[in-house]
Amino acid sequence: MSDMGITDPKRQPVESRSPAVVRQVVAFDFDGTLTVRDSFTAFLKWRAGPLGWALAMARLIPAALAYPAHRDRGRIKAAAVAAFLGGTGRKALDADAERFAEAVWSRFMRPDALACWDDWGRKGAHRVIVTASPEITVAPFARRLGAENLLGTHMAFDDTDRVTGAFTGPNCRGEEKMRRLRAAYGDDVLVLAAYGDTSGDTEMLAAAEQPGFRVFRKRP
Template sequence: MKHNRLTSKPVLAAFDFDGTLTYRDSFTLFLKTELGFARYSAGLRRLSIPTFKHLTGFRTRDQLKEDLIRHFLTGFSVAELVDRSDYFCSKIWPRLMRPNALKEVEHQLQVGATVTLCSASPEIVLRPFAKRLGVSLIATRLEEHDGVLTGGIQGKNCRQAEKVARLAEVHGDLSLLHLRVWGDTAGDKQMLEAAQERYYRWFH
């Protein structure tokens, strides 16, 4: 596409996932569809106090994310969650993914860029999407023990500055790369600022 600039540096194309490549948040949709609407709704009611604290500034977005994971996924078999994620991807793909965004991912691969998703959603849920796109994946890692999810997060929630840190962890010194970034929220701010090419809400 014409908006891509010529560069002598290796190109790293990083796409936020939820809201950028998709029409809506994938993780909450995953919980709703795979756990069932009744169980999901009951869980949200139990999380009403942490949600209220977040909305009134007494609990951070990261803390609320941890509450959500702890409540819904503690004790889940990793193998079962992998199977559910595969099924979810195959079932929801046509309704979830933005066609123009998919064309851009394909284009970046065709022009020789290294392409990655960089998302705050759980890595285990997004693996089938990354595999189907043919790209690598950087996302929030869930803590597990003996094949069972503990309900905790391994490391940090992959948003804001953590996205840049994880890109550097995986791909090395970002100053040696030409970084193209697509994002759509404040959670992508630092990643967009680190890029030579920034595409904010490009597919909306």
């Protein structure tokens, strides 16, 4: 595999190889690991603007009040999607995500994480981003990185291709990260290395031959 550039916005992720071929992967969490902060919250705030942010946060009050009772991160994330993005067309969301990645890249990505990402690329590793954030908002970053694959939370769209405010599957954190890796690459997938920064990465780190917990600390 050729060395992937990390700053070229025109780079496209390499098509994932067949699960029958790929058995060894290097898995990176995205938010807080490759980036300095949560990307989805930052995207919603950037897209909404000050007034839109305040109005959407007000609509989230009932969901926030209910959270201590159920402690379901996926449920409150879906409520945020509905409040901030409900009714948005897929093409418009794709375009906004691309503009966001371009706007924040230089101040968002950890240089030591990018160096590690590039090092694995030079070794020919199959690098996969495994994130709780929606795939559609992380995809522009994955393209810039030249990621071989991206596994994230799946946002639901209706028959007119507009955001419904729900997800089509579980929030991609914790054990769900390993379930997604096994679904993509087979039950015998070998995680050569994994990098993460929260309890949501515990299972993925535990499965890795080389686990890296909060090993990236540099800021742009």
